[in-house]
Amino acid sequence: MTLKEIVDKLGATVALGEDRLDMEVEHAFASDLMSDVLTLKDTPVLVTGLCNVQTIRTCDMANLEVVIFVRNKKPTEDMVELAEDNDMVLICSTYSMFKTCGLLWDLGMKPLY
Amino acid sequence: MHQEYTVVEGDFVNAGKASSSVKKTLKQLNVNPQVVKRVVVALYEAEVNAIAHAYGGKVLVDIDADKIKMVVADKGPGIPDIALAMQEGYSTARPEVRDMGFGAGMGLPNMQKNVDKLNVTSEVGVGTTVEMEVNFN
Numbered sequence: 001m002t003l004k005e006i007v008d009k010l011g012a013t014v015a016l017g018e019d020r021l022d023m024e025v026e027h028a029f030a031s032d033l034m035s036d037v038l039t040l041k042d043t044p045v046l047v048t049g050l051c052n053v054q055t056i057r058t059c060d061m062a063n064l065e066v067v068i069f070v071r072n073k074k075p076t077e078d079m080v081e082l083a084e085d086n087d088m089v090l091i092c093s094t095y096s097m098f099k100t101c102g103l104l105w106d107l108g109m110k111p112l113y
Numbered sequence: 114m115h116q117e118y119t120v121v122e123g124d125f126v127n128a129g130k131a132s133s134s135v136k137k138t139l140k141q142l143n144v145n146p147q148v149v150k151r152v153v154v155a156l157y158e159a160e161v162n163a164i165a166h167a168y169g170g171k172v173l174v175d176i177d178a179d180k181i182k183m184v185v186a187d188k189g190p191g192i193p194d195i196a197l198a199m200q201e202g203y204s205t206a207r208p209e210v211r212d213m214g215f216g217a218g219m220g221l222p223n224m225q226k227n228v229d230k231l232n233v234t235s236e237v238g239v240g241t242t243v244e245m246e247v248n249f250n
Contacts, residue, residue, distance in 0.1 A: 039223060063146075
């Protein structure tokens, strides 16, 4: 599915990468633990409640391109700037981690493991 | 090619700057992306450890045609029991470190999984040195 479909399903806002919403994605991983994200072998979408500069750094190291922040967390300017350098897409969902993941599952997204 | 970076105690905002820079260099050198990922994940974990646990330190990187050597040397409290620190899930991280998404006792195990050679030496009250090597082929 496309990121556009995800954004519509979540009623989310896009903090960065509005022009890249036609990107096709299939798998997602949800975690607030960045060391766990660093063990991923694939390049999926990250769903997280952790909204700080280390979220973006971790995605840079782990080659993650899309972050969905839950619970209405908004990335700071520093985070957006760093994410822009790495061609990332940042999406903000007002829903909880649980509900966000439920809606993504409903949409047909697959778990990484 | 030799690169050096300074790590400052508690400077979480800049944690990962050295790893990010090494990533760019290796990409420019056309190193296999999967190998690049292993290198930067290990180095990033080591950087975060130095910032989280020590009083600052240095990251030394040497890149040649077939491998990369990385040394993260800190001045800090040291690790009294390295075997225990290597166990997944063992952590002495402060709440501040956990707030940054780290401190779950996965750092040293993650380094081990991603590098071809890992050597950790430590002296209590002096500091810790993590030496890592990854072959490109």
